[in-house]
Amino acid sequence: MHTFTLQDERVSQATAVPDLFLDYYMPSANGEFVKVYLYLLRAAGCREVSVSLSSIADFFFCTETDVVRALKYWEKTGILALSFDAGGIVTNIRLLPLKVPGQVQTAPKQEAALKTAAVTTEPSSASPKTVLAKEAPKPKQLSSSRIQALKENEEIRQLLFLSEQYLGRTLSPADVNRLLYFYDELHFSAELLEYLVEYCVSKGSTSLHYLEKVGIAWHEAGITTVEMAKQETTTYNRKYFPILKAFGIRNRNPIPKEIADMDRWLNDYGFSQELIAEACARTIAQTGQPSFSYAEGILSKWKSQNVRSLQDIQALDEQHRKNQKTASRDSSSQKPVSNRFNNFHQREYDYEKLEQQLLNQ
Structure with missing residues (x-):
């Protein structure tokens, strides 16, 4: 099982969730991605915790692919950085300082299958920098x-x-x-x-x-x-x-x-x-x-059955054919079960002769 070290370069070492994350990053993110980031915040508070993709996947009952997808999403937003080995395995995660509100870019949109909300930075009357969550974009008629x-x-x-x-x-x-x-x-x-x-x-x-x-x-x-x-x-x-x-x-x-x-x-x-x-x-x-x-x-x-190649499948097929032949031979060669009833010598009667004798009496 591959493990990777988790380092924290943020100023605050508490396991608290930064307000900037709640206000500017979380609204546009898929809920499963948010859970992975919160998990990293919790693990980072334990100092140099060895974390693996499989441990995160097991914790959330998801696949390692789902975890990697979440990590890459947060890397795109700029709040963490990933390092990989030659085989493409994650070896290091660095939690980066969150940018101040004026520097936050619109977070990249989720993968199509996730159908998550898009985020814009349209001003409102309450605050000129309020981030508004919208539904997935639908084409509208331009003027x-x-x-x-x-x-x-x-x-x-x-x-x-x-x-x-x-x-x-x-x-x-x-x-x-x-x-x-x-x-x-x-x-x-x-x-x-x-x-x-x-x-x-x-x-x-x-x-x-x-x-x-x-x-x-x-x-x-x-x-x-x-x-x-x-x-x-x-x-x-x-x-x-x-x-x-x-x-x-x-x-x-x-x-x-x-x-x-x-x-x-x-x-x-x-x-x-x-x-x-x-x-x-x-x-x-x-x-x-x-x-x-x-x-x-x-x-x-x-x-x-630990199949890893076509040869393994061929071996299983051959074994299946042998088992079928053996079962067929055993079925055709079965004899009546020997018991006291079958061993009893049966009497042979001429019922027509007996009937005639009764009529002549």
């Missing part, structure tokens, strides 16, 4: 004057032209509104918007409704550059789409429940794509349809 003003921007005109080329059609007013919403309200750069359109078309969809869903997911994941988007889509495609393909599922993204199942197979069970594909193939052969629950039954059994 005609605002759309016209944006269209005067050469960058926007180029974006709309390229979008029409990618989509193969003239953009409707609703299409234009959807694209400009991301630019004006969610602050996507024109370059990122162009890549968003290109990515959706590459996935076989020219629907602006689909583009809207992907764009909001990127926004909630804190993606702000083309490089970040490429990294996200590459990781996503590499992890999940080979499994969907093994199930024969195409032209759609996995739903959250399916993602949770695949994360468990890859991370908790530690199975390779090859083994998972084999389980998918057996699922289709037995049920005739892509059943994640049936595949879960296969993979959980393989995990309990």
Whole structure:
């Protein structure tokens, strides 16, 4: 089990929760992420505590992947720093001093599957720096004057032209509104918007409704550059789409429940794509349809049998065939049970002869 040291560089060494965290960082964060940070505050108060990902995961009844996701989120906000070894294992966490309110940046948005609230720093009558929590962003209709003003921007005109080329059609007013919403309200750069359109078309969809869903997911994941988007889509495609393909599922993204199942197979069970594909193939052969629950039954059994390769599966299959043959031979060779009743010599009577004798009497 890998452990890492936890150091605290904050001025205060108490296990108290800083007001700045409560006022400016917590409102925008997912509740599970908040719990992980509070755990770190508590552990840091014990001085040089050895903490492991597994111990945190066990404490909150979650996976180590969930813990790493929370740590990386807080690293993006700037309130902690992570160090990794060559194998990508967390070796050190430094809790950093929280910034004063005037220096706080809007926290990066949560991952799409978490559907957490976005945060803005809009002024209010009570305080010019009050942080307001909002629901996940929903596209709204921009005013005609605002759309016209944006269209005067050469960058926007180029974006709309390229979008029409990618989509193969003239953009409707609703299409234009959807694209400009991301630019004006969610602050996507024109370059990122162009890549968003290109990515959706590459996935076989020219629907602006689909583009809207992907764009909001990127926004909630804190993606702000083309490089970040490429990294996200590459990781996503590499992890999940080979499994969907093994199930024969195409032209759609996995739903959250399916993602949770695949994360468990890859991370908790530690199975390779090859083994998972084999389980998918057996699922289709037995049920005739892509059943994640049936595949879960296969993979959980393989995990309990310490399967790590296709050779292990072949060995189990061979042993299963031998057991079936042995059971079949034993069944066919069974003889009547020897007991006193079966050993008794049965008398043989001619009932017709007996009946005739009775009639003649």
